[in-house]
Amino acid sequence: MKIAGIDVHKKVLMVVVMDGSALEEKPARRRFVTLPSELQRFRIWLQEQGVEEAVMESTAQYWRSVWLELEPHMRLHLAQAFSNRAPRGRKHDFKDAERLVRRLIADELILSFVPDGEQRIWRSLTRMKVQLTRDRVRLQNQMECLLEEMRIKLSIVVSNLLGASGLRILHALAEGETDPQKLAQLGDERLQCTEEQLGDALSGRAQPMHREMLALQLQRLQLIDQQMAQLNRMIAQAMKSHQDAVIRLAEVPGLGVDSAQQIIAEVGAQASTFSSAAELTS
Numbered sequence: 001m002k003i004a005g006i007d008v009h010k011k012v013l014m015v016v017v018m019d020g021s022a023l024e025e026k027p028a029r030r031r032f033v034t035l036p037s038e039l040q041r042f043r044i045w046l047q048e049q050g051v052e053e054a055v056m057e058s059t060a061q062y063w064r065s066v067w068l069e070l071e072p073h074m075r076l077h078l079a080q081a082f083s084n085r086a087p088r089g090r091k092h093d094f095k096d097a098e099r100l101v102r103r104l105i106a107d108e109l110i111l112s113f114v115p116d117g118e119q120r121i122w123r124s125l126t127r128m129k130v131q132l133t134r135d136r137v138r139l140q141n142q143m144e145c146l147l148e149e150m151r152i153k154l155s156i157v158v159s160n161l162l163g164a165s166g167l168r169i170l171h172a173l174a175e176g177e178t179d180p181q182k183l184a185q186l187g188d189e190r191l192q193c194t195e196e197q198l199g200d201a202l203s204g205r206a207q208p209m210h211r212e213m214l215a216l217q218l219q220r221l222q223l224i225d226q227q228m229a230q231l232n233r234m235i236a237q238a239m240k241s242h243q244d245a246v247i248r249l250a251e252v253p254g255l256g257v258d259s260a261q262q263i264i265a266e267v268g269a270q271a272s273t274f275s276s277a278a279e280l281t282s
């Protein structure tokens with residue numbers, strides 16, 4: 001059986017093709033660039049060589065386009081780069097590709113799980129949502145720092161700075177309102193503080209530059225919230241055929257719809273994809 005070893009770089013691929021039953025024979029070697037047209041020629045060349053399997057390293061994100069080109073045509077393996085380390089001072093691109101094949105046959109590589117195309121879309125969507133959530137938390141911390149510079153202690157008396165009351169007050173501050181009592185009146189009755197306490201917390205001194213910076217942060221917050229709402233719709237649509245699994249998982253104590261969608265995106269709709277609980281939890 002012919003096996004291809006592919007050393008993946010951003011701009012080029014170093015490829016060797018070896019016969020798994022005759023590893024002592026000299027392998028075929030070719031170098032390809034990673035432009036789409038060249039990837040097609042690369043795939044055609046592998047098919048002409050009779051390649052049935054291919055193995056590559058998970059180099060940054062550059063392996064993805066190679067994987068997508070070959071996925072419909074042969075069995076693929078994605079090796080963790082650490083498991084294919086070269087001896088110190090002996091790195092050589094074609095030798096790296098050849099070593100991939102030898103270690104695959106010897107079962108010495110640590111292979112990564114690569115889900116099917118549908119699940120990869122789920123992962124992209126949910127991971128983007130996680131990143132937006134982190135961006136939102138980071139932005140909230142930046143707003144806290146700005147309020148401290150303005151000597152406004154809103155977060156002391158408001159449990160959720162970006163809740164309904166907090167946002168009304170922040171928008172009024174950004175628009176130029178400076179009267180602490182008028183700002184305090186924007187809080188609703190659900191706040192766990194008196195109007196006097198809220199007014200005291202808002203009696204700092206906001207400079208014009210502070211208000212302009214706060215306005216920019218609020219614009220970023222609005223954009224993040226809009227994008228998260230759009231992602232929620234996209235995730236729901238992408239997982240529509242597995243809605244029953246999402247609902248069952250969301251009913252587990254401590255989880256909700258968001259966590260259920262993220263788990264299914266990472267694991268898949270069927271836990272049977274993994275041969276053991278250890279593989280699944282890894």
